[in-house]
Amino acid sequence: MPRNDKDKNRKTGSNGCSCYKYDLFRDAVSVVLSKELKDDFDGSLIEVPPDHTFGDYAYPCFSLAKVFKKSPEQISEEIAVRLEKSLVGNKVIARAQNRGPYLNFFVEPSYLSKTIISAAIKKSRPELQKPGKKPEQKQIIEFSSPNTNKPLHLGHLRNICLGESVSRLSESIGNNVIRTCLVNDRGTHICKSMLMYKKEGKGMEPDKKPDHFVGDFYVKYNELEKKDKGIEPEAQEMLRLWEAGDRETLTLWKKMKRWAVEGFNETYDELGIRFDKFYYESEIYKKGKDIVKTGLRKGVFKEEKGAIVADLSKEKLPNKVLVRSDGTSIYMTQDIYLAKLKFKDYGADSSVYVVGSEQNLHFQQLFAILKLLGFSYAERCYHLSYGMVYLPSGKMKSREGVVVDADDIISQMKDIALKEIRKRYRIRKAEAERRAAKIGLSALKFYLLMTDPGKDMTFNPEESISFEGETGPYVQYTYARASSILRKYNKKIDKNIDYTTYGDDELVLIKKMGAYHNTLVDAACSYKPSIVCRYLLDLCQIFNEYYHKTPVLKAEEAQMKARLLIVMGVRNILASGLKKLGIDVLPVM
Numbered sequence: 001m002p003r004n005d006k007d008k009n010r011k012t013g014s015n016g017c018s019c020y021k022y023d024l025f026r027d028a029v030s031v032v033l034s035k036e037l038k039d040d041f042d043g044s045l046i047e048v049p050p051d052h053t054f055g056d057y058a059y060p061c062f063s064l065a066k067v068f069k070k071s072p073e074q075i076s077e078e079i080a081v082r083l084e085k086s087l088v089g090n091k092v093i094a095r096a097q098n099r100g101p102y103l104n105f106f107v108e109p110s111y112l113s114k115t116i117i118s119a120a121i122k123k124s125r126p127e128l129q130k131p132g133k134k135p136e137q138k139q140i141i142e143f144s145s146p147n148t149n150k151p152l153h154l155g156h157l158r159n160i161c162l163g164e165s166v167s168r169l170s171e172s173i174g175n176n177v178i179r180t181c182l183v184n185d186r187g188t189h190i191c192k193s194m195l196m197y198k199k200e201g202k203g204m205e206p207d208k209k210p211d212h213f214v215g216d217f218y219v220k221y222n223e224l225e226k227k228d229k230g231i232e233p234e235a236q237e238m239l240r241l242w243e244a245g246d247r248e249t250l251t252l253w254k255k256m257k258r259w260a261v262e263g264f265n266e267t268y269d270e271l272g273i274r275f276d277k278f279y280y281e282s283e284i285y286k287k288g289k290d291i292v293k294t295g296l297r298k299g300v301f302k303e304e305k306g307a308i309v310a311d312l313s314k315e316k317l318p319n320k321v322l323v324r325s326d327g328t329s330i331y332m333t334q335d336i337y338l339a340k341l342k343f344k345d346y347g348a349d350s351s352v353y354v355v356g357s358e359q360n361l362h363f364q365q366l367f368a369i370l371k372l373l374g375f376s377y378a379e380r381c382y383h384l385s386y387g388m389v390y391l392p393s394g395k396m397k398s399r400e401g402v403v404v405d406a407d408d409i410i411s412q413m414k415d416i417a418l419k420e421i422r423k424r425y426r427i428r429k430a431e432a433e434r435r436a437a438k439i440g441l442s443a444l445k446f447y448l449l450m451t452d453p454g455k456d457m458t459f460n461p462e463e464s465i466s467f468e469g470e471t472g473p474y475v476q477y478t479y480a481r482a483s484s485i486l487r488k489y490n491k492k493i494d495k496n497i498d499y500t501t502y503g504d505d506e507l508v509l510i511k512k513m514g515a516y517h518n519t520l521v522d523a524a525c526s527y528k529p530s531i532v533c534r535y536l537l538d539l540c541q542i543f544n545e546y547y548h549k550t551p552v553l554k555a556e557e558a559q560m561k562a563r564l565l566i567v568m569g570v571r572n573i574l575a576s577g578l579k580k581l582g583i584d585v586l587p588v589m
């Protein structure tokens with residue numbers, strides 16, 4: 001294979017994640033052309049024509065004009081004539097045709113269908129795969145990372161959905177993923193809910209979901225602080241006692257932390273996620289100072305008015321204090337330590353942080369500091385930054401407790417889904433609730449993932465659940481429709497079919513199915529589950545249009561069998577694609 005061509009196919013993620021896009025038909029075009037053009041062939045020029053009737057692939061001949069001293073039109077015509085002979089017997093490329101300065105290639109339709117369909121009807125991995133084992137990389141993905149003073153909110157939901165989806169996508173391209181979560185369980189804000197519990201909790205046990213119970217005291221604290229400024233020093237004093245290892249304070253801390261974490265775990269269960277490793281700030285917040293001090297000794301950092309500072313002007317970033325003049329460390333100090341610890345704990349190849357865009361500068365500085373320290377994996381750290389989530393009514397707030405609570409949203413989604421289901425079907429309550437749970441979560445997850453991670457977004461619960469719009473339930477619905485066709489057939493599906501029966505409409509749909517693998521590669525390497533969302537919506541649309549005008553079960557035998565395999569393939573791809581978004585399918589809606 002010519003080198004150029006390979007490089008074009010290679011996708012390298014910013015953190016060193018590396019995998020190949022795979023397009024075996026395009027590769028076949030490369031083989032044909034490189035025999036013809038030798039060193040003058042440039043694989044990166046192969047493109048997909050704007051109109052599929054022109055051909056499946058095209059090669060522009062402009063750059064050959066200089067070499068052959070002829071017009072591009074003449075060149076493409078001449079090569080087309082020569083290819084007519086050399087393509088005889090080629091089982092992948094049926095023919096080539098010149099069209100102005102372009103040379104167009106047509107893949108043999110039955111070969112194309114057979115290749116794509118045979119992959120798609122495999123339930124577990126319906127994507128076209130390159131034979132041979134993929135190079136496995138170990139990737140650490142940190143997400144959620146909540147604070148133990150209050151429950152998870154809407155922003156966390158976006159974070160968690162992204163974290164889980166990029167993890168699954170990374171796994172789908174052959175990586176081994178370690179899901180981590182950094183629990184912020186220390187600091188003044190944690191002491192605030194502890195202080196309020198001490199004042200008003202009176203040893204009470206939680207009478208509601210335990211993280212909500214803890215969060216209520218945090219809200220109460222903030223209400224009180226508005227009236228009584230004298231309370232802030234009390235929280236500071238509590239932090240001092242905590243750091244000094246005061247027994248009573250530690251006992252209270254442990255108790256409330258356990259409640260918070262228990263509550264988070266319930267929400268994680270509800271969302272279908274689990275972590276491989278929790279890191280706790282209480283265990284690492286003092287660490288990192290040694291690394292910074294060594295850095296100072298080696299002249300990597302400088303001293304300024306007693307503080308240790310990283311000069312980041314070379315990176316065009318503001319300088320960063322790493323240890324304050326009173327010797328205390330900060331958020332950045334522990335992150336320097338943690339960044340290294342993660343690699344050490346797992347022998348990982350790369351490390352991803354799913355954290356909101358308000359911390360963009362923090363991570364730019366962190367990675368720059370790691371580089372200054374000569375940490376060889378600095379370039380393999382990646383901040384997956386995501387934007388704010390608003391509700392139609394306006395911005396979500398956090399301090400005052402007007403937070404949009406994650407659990408509330410989840411249960412609200414289930415309620416809306418339940419209403420939708422009851423409007424449509426008459427089924428038993430328990431069954432309706434079971435379906436509502438899956439549909440509600442699907443609506444939520446798909447909607448949060450559909451927007452490009454970098455962009456701010458507005459979450460609209462009603463819109464997210466529409467069975468007809470660009471939503472998770474719409475994709476689930478299409479899956480259920482495909483499943484119902486297969487159920488109605490109610491016989492074992494014959495996989496030995498005649499691949500020459502497919503017409504133009506079918507080939508368009510089949511080619512879309514064939515694009516699934518590279519969609520996964522694109523999405524995984526760019527950390528954009530939104531690419532999968534878009535693909536699934538497009539596939540659904542093409543499939544629904546096709547199904548609308550093409551009889552499947554009423555077609556004559558050979559056609560029916562061939563069409564059933566399309567239905568089966570689409571169904572598998574929809575299930576697989578939704579799974580990558582953390583969404584479960586339902587055989588019936």
Ligand code: ARG
Pocket residue numbers: 142145146147182183184335338353355
């Ligand atoms: N707990 C932090 C917050 O709520 C996020 C932590 C992000 N992770 C990290 N390694 N700094 O803002």
